[in-house]
Amino acid sequence: MAQTRRSFLKMGAALGAGTFLPGTARAAAQEALTLTARPAAVQLAPPEYPQTKVWGYDGIMPGPVIRVPQGGRVSRRFVNELPQPSSVHWHGLRLNNAMDGVAGLTQDAVPPGGSFDYDFVAQDAGTYWYHAHNRSMEQVARGLYGALVVEEPEPVDIDRDELLVLDDWRLDPETAQLDLDFDAPHDRSHAGRRGNYVATNGTYETSFPVKQNERLRLRLVNASNARIFQLGLSGLEGWIMAHDGMPLDAPELIEGGFLLAPGQRVDLLVDVTAVEGETAHLVRVDEENGYSQAAFQVGAAIATVRRGAPKPLPPNPDMDVPGLDAARRLELHMEGGAMGRLRNATLDGELKSFGELAEANQFWSFNGVVGLTDTPLANLSSGESARLSIRNDTVFPHAMHLHGMHFREVLADGSLGPLRDTLLVFADETREIAFVAGKPGKWLFHCHMLAHTASGMATWINIA
Numbered sequence: 001m002a003q004t005r006r007s008f009l010k011m012g013a014a015l016g017a018g019t020f021l022p023g024t025a026r027a028a029a030q031e032a033l034t035l036t037a038r039p040a041a042v043q044l045a046p047p048e049y050p051q052t053k054v055w056g057y058d059g060i061m062p063g064p065v066i067r068v069p070q071g072g073r074v075s076r077r078f079v080n081e082l083p084q085p086s087s088v089h090w091h092g093l094r095l096n097n098a099m100d101g102v103a104g105l106t107q108d109a110v111p112p113g114g115s116f117d118y119d120f121v122a123q124d125a126g127t128y129w130y131h132a133h134n135r136s137m138e139q140v141a142r143g144l145y146g147a148l149v150v151e152e153p154e155p156v157d158i159d160r161d162e163l164l165v166l167d168d169w170r171l172d173p174e175t176a177q178l179d180l181d182f183d184a185p186h187d188r189s190h191a192g193r194r195g196n197y198v199a200t201n202g203t204y205e206t207s208f209p210v211k212q213n214e215r216l217r218l219r220l221v222n223a224s225n226a227r228i229f230q231l232g233l234s235g236l237e238g239w240i241m242a243h244d245g246m247p248l249d250a251p252e253l254i255e256g257g258f259l260l261a262p263g264q265r266v267d268l269l270v271d272v273t274a275v276e277g278e279t280a281h282l283v284r285v286d287e288e289n290g291y292s293q294a295a296f297q298v299g300a301a302i303a304t305v306r307r308g309a310p311k312p313l314p315p316n317p318d319m320d321v322p323g324l325d326a327a328r329r330l331e332l333h334m335e336g337g338a339m340g341r342l343r344n345a346t347l348d349g350e351l352k353s354f355g356e357l358a359e360a361n362q363f364w365s366f367n368g369v370v371g372l373t374d375t376p377l378a379n380l381s382s383g384e385s386a387r388l389s390i391r392n393d394t395v396f397p398h399a400m401h402l403h404g405m406h407f408r409e410v411l412a413d414g415s416l417g418p419l420r421d422t423l424l425v426f427a428d429e430t431r432e433i434a435f436v437a438g439k440p441g442k443w444l445f446h447c448h449m450l451a452h453t454a455s456g457m458a459t460w461i462n463i464a
């Protein structure tokens with residue numbers, strides 16, 4: 001047998017690696033790689049509760065972690081085994097518009113029983129995620145999401161790399177089944193659908209064995225519909241290394257807490273400072289109380305001292321936002337919601353009073369218009385710089401996400417903030433972002449509080 005295999009290998013090599021073999025291997029690999037959305041049941045609540053019926057990719061929730069090297073290809077045949085049309089959006093990646101997965105804008109929703117081939121190059125290292133982008137406020141709330149990690153070319157100096165996908169769930173306290181009222185007007189007109197049960201990685205208890213003085217890379221994803229996580233560390237000390245996949249120029253020491261809004265990611269490097277026998281935590285603060293969002297059981301020290309402060313992660317290519325003075329100026333006026341000042345807005349081409357909008361279960365407007373229309377917020381040319389001022393004229397915070405591009409906030413002193421793809425804009429704030437128009441196509445810009453997206457908070461930018 002060994003003999004045969006060896007001669008087979010030799011023959012393969014003699015044929016020339018550049019011709020048939022790699023092509024065949026690639027085709028076979030592509031055929032094998034599917035991502036199937038289907039109903040599943042998971043032990044979301046503690047074991048004394050029944051399993052919760054969710055929707056997941058490949059029968060698990062969160063879906064499979066997709067890991068590729070920077071510059072590698074992501075190829076998946078999305079297969080829809082749900083009772084509803086669906087699509088997959090690759091949140092935060094600079095890909096071709098046709099692969100962006102926005103049902104109704106960049107592609108038709110894939111019907112039950114149908115499929116769609118996604119194929120793109122992951123050009124930027126970092127922590128990303130993928131999620132359903134049709135009826136997102138229902139499909140994401142049911143569990144259709146997963147993490148996508150693009151590895152840096154050089155390994156980062158750490159002992160462990162962990163993904164922490166955060167979500168909250170609205171569960172019946174008896175049966176642990178999901179509240180299926182996804183169109184509830186109260187959620188849509190207020191802060192969005194928030195859960196009564198918070199989990200990490202789709203399970204009731206997330207804990208990792210670690211060692212004192214270990215350095216961990218924690219990749220956090222906020223997959224919730226509407227919860228703004230307020231997080232901190234206990235028994236751990238570390239730095240914020242990247243927001244929304246994009247490295248900071250200088251790691252930022254974590255003193256106190258930080259926020260993670262829906263759709264956002266953050267990469268941390270943390271050192272285990274707790275000693276053997278203790279438990280360290282990623283802490284969630286909720287109305288002044290601290291809860292364990294993830295636990296780390298500390299074992300004997302891996303080294304007698306901690307490492308020194310980390311170097312920044314390598315920057316991704318072409319992320320400058322030049323020419324701010326001459327940049328195209330754009331404005332977004334956000335209005336609506338409960339307790340807001342919205343008197344009327346245009347829905348399906350007709351001016352409606354707030355009362356009429358509420359009857360249509362629509363509550364929010366961007367520049368006086370409710371929801372997506374054929375008219376983009378702006379027409380830009382690829383490579384053009386733009387500055388967008390966002391005025392939140394509502395009493396709720398909104399996590400504004402731009403598809404296909406990262407932006408930098410223009411700060412009060414004129415300097416530029418870190419690269420992001422999702423910006424949390426608080427009530428009554430005006431914030432400005434600057435970006436370079438990326439690849440041609442139709443790029444969605446919307447609130448990632450998904451009940452808000454569904455009730456008016458969506459527009460798009462056209463890039464020629």
Ligand code: C2O
Nearest residue numbers: 089091263401444
């Ligand atoms: Cu993460 Cu339009 O979405």
Ligand code: CU
Nearest residue numbers: 398447449452
């Ligand atoms: Cu919102």
